[in-house]
Amino acid sequence: MWLYHAPAGGLCNGCDIEIAAAITPRYDVERFGILLAPSPRHADILLIAGQMTKHSRERLLRVYQQVPEPKAVVAIGSCAISGNVFTTDNYPLAGTIDQVIPVDVYVPGCPPKPEAIILGVVKAIEKLEKRTAESI
Amino acid sequence: MEKVEGKVCSIPIGPYHPALEEIAFYKVYVDGERIVDALIKPGFNHRGIEKLAMQRSYRRNVQLFERVCGICSDAHTTAYCVAVENCLRIDVPKRAQYIRVIEHEANRIHSHLLWFGVAMHAIGFDTLFMHSWATREAIMDVVETLTGNRVNYSVNTIGGVRRDITPELAKYIEEKLKIVEKGTLYLIKAVKEDKTIKARTSEVGVLTKEEARKYCVVGPTARASGIEEDIRKDDPYINFEDFDFEVCVEDTCDVYGRIMVRLRETLESIKIIRQALKNMPEGKLIADLPYPFPSEDIGRAEAPRGELIYYVKSNYTNIPERIKLRTPTFVNLPATKPMLLGNKLADAPQIIISIDPCLTCNDRLVVVDLRSGRERIVLLQDFIRRRVRL
Numbered sequence: 001m002w003l004y005h006a007p008a009g010g011l012c013n014g015c016d017i018e019i020a021a022a023i024t025p026r027y028d029v030e031r032f033g034i035l036l037a038p039s040p041r042h043a044d045i046l047l048i049a050g051q052m053t054k055h056s057r058e059r060l061l062r063v064y065q066q067v068p069e070p071k072a073v074v075a076i077g078s079c080a081i082s083g084n085v086f087t088t089d090n091y092p093l094a095g096t097i098d099q100v101i102p103v104d105v106y107v108p109g110c111p112p113k114p115e116a117i118i119l120g121v122v123k124a125i126e127k128l129e130k131r132t133a134e135s136i
Numbered sequence: 137m138e139k140v141e142g143k144v145c146s147i148p149i150g151p152y153h154p155a156l157e158e159i160a161f162y163k164v165y166v167d168g169e170r171i172v173d174a175l176i177k178p179g180f181n182h183r184g185i186e187k188l189a190m191q192r193s194y195r196r197n198v199q200l201f202e203r204v205c206g207i208c209s210d211a212h213t214t215a216y217c218v219a220v221e222n223c224l225r226i227d228v229p230k231r232a233q234y235i236r237v238i239e240h241e242a243n244r245i246h247s248h249l250l251w252f253g254v255a256m257h258a259i260g261f262d263t264l265f266m267h268s269w270a271t272r273e274a275i276m277d278v279v280e281t282l283t284g285n286r287v288n289y290s291v292n293t294i295g296g297v298r299r300d301i302t303p304e305l306a307k308y309i310e311e312k313l314k315i316v317e318k319g320t321l322y323l324i325k326a327v328k329e330d331k332t333i334k335a336r337t338s339e340v341g342v343l344t345k346e347e348a349r350k351y352c353v354v355g356p357t358a359r360a361s362g363i364e365e366d367i368r369k370d371d372p373y374i375n376f377e378d379f380d381f382e383v384c385v386e387d388t389c390d391v392y393g394r395i396m397v398r399l400r401e402t403l404e405s406i407k408i409i410r411q412a413l414k415n416m417p418e419g420k421l422i423a424d425l426p427y428p429f430p431s432e433d434i435g436r437a438e439a440p441r442g443e444l445i446y447y448v449k450s451n452y453t454n455i456p457e458r459i460k461l462r463t464p465t466f467v468n469l470p471a472t473k474p475m476l477l478g479n480k481l482a483d484a485p486q487i488i489i490s491i492d493p494c495l496t497c498n499d500r501l502v503v504v505d506l507r508s509g510r511e512r513i514v515l516l517q518d519f520i521r522r523r524v525r526l
């Protein structure tokens with residue numbers, strides 16, 4: 001299962017480093033066959049962390065469009081879900097992620113622990129499998 | 137890839153690029169394999185934090201500033217609290233200051249180990265990346281038991297701290313520090329003995345002492361260029377004058393020097409935490425707070441990436457009138473340009489990473505038009521609509 005991790009723009013990095021922590025020895029999701037893909041074109045699941053800014057919005061959409069079908073999107077962290085302390089209506093911000101692209105799984109927390117991120121990915125895999133079965 | 141003049145090609149790196157941890161846009165001009173010019177364009181991360189800060193009370197701003205950057209979150213709250221305490225003349229109890237020191241240094245250890253892993257990943261040495269992150273988990277455990285969260289601690293508050301360190305906790309920290317120390321010594325040994333790391337990092341991304349002064353770089357980037365400066369020594373805050381530690385300086389001026397400075401600093405930080413645990417004074421955790429009055433002051437802190445400055449202006453309300461921050465990456469980022477020039481394209485990611493760029497705290501949303509020298513703000517939609525030429 002390939003994941004692509006896209007920071008949505010305005011974020012504090014906390015979620016990024018927790019995603020990275022999930023692939024390092026303590027949590028090590030690689031042993032279950034989950035790997036970070038270097039390009040969205042190779043990915044099955046898109047992980048999005050952080051608050052979307054007006055600046056990054058179009059780019060994020062393009063990244064989403066580049067992920068081949070069937071795909072699933074996981075929104076990680078309070079920033080991606082609700083805007084967190086930054087609110088959603090400050091001048092550089094462009095609202096929450098799910099206003100722009102469809103989100104399948106939400107992982108709340110600021111930042112969520114690596115365990116929670118892994119659970120989110122597992123849920124996304126389930127959804128993905130169901131979707132694939134339906135489409136056949 | 138677009139042709140520029142003659143043999144020179146321009147290669148865009150980013151905004152989404154596997155070599156970058158965060159989104160930023162670099163345009164690198166190459167002649168064959170050599171980099172001849174570079175253009176850096178951050179701004180994707182701008183969140184308008186300073187504006188938000190001027191709408192919230194002093195206490196609530198702590199949580200906001202912590203989220204400027206999740207890696208040096210403690211440095212931000214420390215600098216902010218110091219600025220407000222200087223501004224409103226608050227005397228912080230000594231015990232609180234010592235607890236702050238412990239967190240501040242734990243934060244530095246975690247940040248340096250994290251950076252070391254990413255730097256090793258950039259040169260393709262994934263085994264050491266995994267080693268350093270495994271070591272880092274020990275300090276994350278310390279932070280988590282100390283504060284309740286792995287990234288955003290929320291322990292600093294105006295006038296003190298919100299959580300105490302019990303003797304059992306102190307013992308637990310000592311235990312974990314041993315693991316971190318052992319791990320770090322191993323990493324230092326690996327870096328010193330491994331030929332591939334030397335070959336990929338020494339004499340790469342050189343920033344001479346003169347250039348470092350010219351670009352006013354701060355923190356480990358400056359110390360790796362032979363400039364001895366450390367806010368903890370030069371302008372002690374949160375009682376750093378009580379501690380005995382060394383300012384790590386290297387004079388190789390290259391990526392290798394930056395690696396060594398950070399690893400040695402990790403050991404110094406362990407030393408500082410041990411001293412703080414041993415000499416922890418008794419007393420209150422939080423000072424009595426006064427009513428705000430018109431005043432202004434700054435707070436400085438040595439964040440893992442360099443000097444961090446907060447400016448606070450107060451009035452009679454509980455909301456600050458103006459807050460301004462100057463983050464270390466803001467001064468260090470321009471220095472990647474002289475570092476990149478003359479190097480091979482394949483070395484670009486590790487050079488960019490060698491200053492430990494933290495774009496989340498840097499982004500200012502200003503584009504400088506090089507041709508006319510005008511500054512203006514450009515959003516992507518306008519960019520597409522009006523076909524603004526950059």
Ligand code: SF4
Pocket residue numbers: 011012013014015016049050051076077078079080084109110111112203206287
């Ligand atoms: S949810 Fe929290 S940790 Fe994650 S990017 Fe936002 S502020 Fe940072």
